[in-house]
Amino acid sequence: xxxxxxxxxxxxxxxxxxxxxxxxxxxxxxxxxxxxxxxxxxxxxxxxxxxxxxxxxxxxxxxxxxxxxxxxxxxxxxxxxxxxxxxxxxxxxxxxxxxxxxxxxxxxxxxxxxxxxxxxxxx
Numbered sequence: 001x002x003x004x005x006x007x008x009x010x011x012x013x014x015x016x017x018x019x020x021x022x023x024x025x026x027x028x029x030x031x032x033x034x035x036x037x038x039x040x041x042x043x044x045x046x047x048x049x050x051x052x053x054x055x056x057x058x059x060x061x062x063x064x065x066x067x068x069x070x071x072x073x074x075x076x077x078x079x080x081x082x083x084x085x086x087x088x089x090x091x092x093x094x095x096x097x098x099x100x101x102x103x104x105x106x107x108x109x110x111x112x113x114x115x116x117x118x119x120x121x122x123x
Contacts, residue, residue, distance in 0.1 A: 002030060002040045014043045014081040018050035046084035052076060054118075058083055063123045074107030075114055075122060081105075 002011045015022050023042050030037050048055050054075045062079045065086075066072050073079035085102055088094060111122050 002037070003033070003035045005039045007039070010039050010041060012041045012043055012085075014046050014084040016047055016051055016077050016080050017044075018047045018053075020044060043084055046080050046087070048080060059121050061086070063121075066123055071104070072108050072111070073104075074110055076110060077105050077107045 005011050013026075023044065026042060027037065030040070047053070048058050058075060058079060061083045062073045062075060065079075065082060073082055082102060085100060089100075094100065115122055
């Protein structure tokens, strides 16, 4: 995606991992592949405690999003990404009338197990 993006397009990746190590690893991989990184950004501030971790605010958002847009989100990956973009829209991170494309990466099969472990908190 980074290699295919046009000069006026930005590829933003929201990490669900905690620790800050991912930026260097991705940077090295992109360098090795000869991909310019001027249109790529890794966002590491929406991990909600790390891989597999959640907060009440994240769960509330996932349920709100499904209720309002009829799109299910998982709490491990896609829910965090959509939360991040929604938050960045609310805090004016993006210019007005910008076209945003979000990639839903799945993960929905994990909701049933997550709910069993956490008392059916995701609708």
